[in-house]
Amino acid sequence: MSGAKRQSKKQRPDGLSRIQEMNRAKILEAALGQFSRFGYSGTTIEKIAGEAGMSKSNLLYYFASKPDIYEAVLEHILDVWLAPLRMLDPDRDPATELSAYIRQKLQMSAELPEASRLFANEVMQGAPRIRRVLEEDLKGLVAEKSEVIRHWIAAGKIRETDPVHLIFLIWAMTQHYADFQTQIELLTGQNLKDPDFRKGAEEAVIAMVLSGVGLTPGPA
Amino acid sequence: MSGAKRQSKKQRPDGLSRIQEMNRAKILEAALGQFSRFGYSGTTIEKIAGEAGMSKSNLLYYFASKPDIYEAVLEHILDVWLAPLRMLDPDRDPATELSAYIRQKLQMSAELPEASRLFANEVMQGAPRIRRVLEEDLKGLVAEKSEVIRHWIAAGKIRETDPVHLIFLIWAMTQHYADFQTQIELLTGQNLKDPDFRKGAEEAVIAMVLSGVGLTPGPA
C-alpha cells in the first residue's frame, strides 16, 4: 500500500465539492426569501436552515455568521439587479431602448420580487451594507446612462427631461409591482405572474414613460 | 378638614392626564422613527424609550407590549396617509386634480418620509397587521377613485387609461422619493427637503402623469 493512491478529493476550480456548492446555493436562496420578507433582524438562522432543508448547525458550517449570509445574498443579487440598466444603448432609438428597459425591469419584478424587496429593505434602512456600491458603482452607472438620455435630447429625439428623475421614476414604477405585491394582490387579486396583469402593467408604464418624454407609443 | 375637597384629578375627555397625553405622543413619534428605519424586529423598546426621553419601564407603563406600540403607530398614520386620495374630485378638471394629488403625495414624502417607509415595510412583509384595512377601506377607496378616472375618460377629458394602474404608478413615483431617500441622497446629494430638488421631482412626476393620460402640462 505504500505510495498508494491518495484520498483523492477532486480539487474543483473554486475549491468546493458538489454538495458544498449545492448547499451554499440552497442556503442563499432560502436566505433571500427570508431576508426579503422579514428584514435582517426579522429572520432567524434557524428559519433559513429550515427552508434550506438542513440544521442550524450545518448551515453555520457553511457561513460563519448571520451577517456573512446576508452580505453573500446581497452581493449575489446586485449584479443581476443592475444588469438591465447597463444595456441602455445610445445608438438605438429611445422608444425601443426605454421600452426594452422597462420590460426587463418588470420581468425582474415578476421573477425575482424577493430581490427587489431585499434591495428596498436594505435601502430603507439607510443602505448600511451597500453604501459603497451605491456611491461608486451605481452612481457612476447612473451618470453614464444620464449621458445617454442627454444624448437623445440633444439629438432632438426626445423631449427635454431631467435624466436622473427619469431613471428614478422608471425604477419606482417597475419595482413597485414587486415591492408592493401584497397590496396589489389585495386590491386587484392579481400580480405580475398573471400574463394579463403583466401586460397591463407593461402597457401602463411604457405609455407613461414614452409619452412623458414626448414619444407616442405605438399599439404594441 | 371633614368634607374637605377631594384630591381632584381632573377627568379629561379622553381620560388621560396632560403628561400622559404628551408621553404617549412622544412615544408614538419615537416609535415611528425606529420602526420605519429598522423594521418591526429591528427596533427595541429600549431604543424607542431612549428616543422618547424616558426609561424602558416607564414606556411599558403606557403601552403593554411591543406589538401594541406598533399597531398604535400604524393606526395613527393610516388616516393621514390616505387623506390625499380621498380628495380627488370628479367635478374639477383632471389636470388640476391630478397635479394637486401628486403635489400632496410628494409633500407627504417630504414631510413624513418615515410614515411612507413604515407603510412600505409593513406591506413588504405581507401586510400582516393592516390586511383588513387594505382589503376593506383602501380597496373601496381605490374602486371609488377609479370611477372618477373612468368618468374623466368617458367625458373625453383624458386618454383611455387603466385607472388602477394609474393610481399604482402615482403611488410608486411619489412614495419612491421617501422610501428610497437614502439611495437618492447617495446618488444626487439631495432630497425632497431641498426646494430645488422638490420642484424638479414635482415637475418630473406631473409631466409624466399628465402626458401619460394625454394632457399637456403647462409651464407651471
Next chain:
DNA sequence: GTCTATACCCGGATAGAC
C-alpha cells in the same frame, strides 16, 4: 405614577461527538 431589579425566553454562536 414612575423607577429598579429581575425573571424568562429566544436567537446566535461554539464545542465536541459521531
Next chain:
DNA sequence: GTCTATCCGGGTATAGAC
C-alpha cells in the same frame, strides 16, 4: 460534514419598591 448539547447575550415583560 453533520448532528446534539450547551453557552451566552440581549430583549421583552413583570414584580415590587418608592
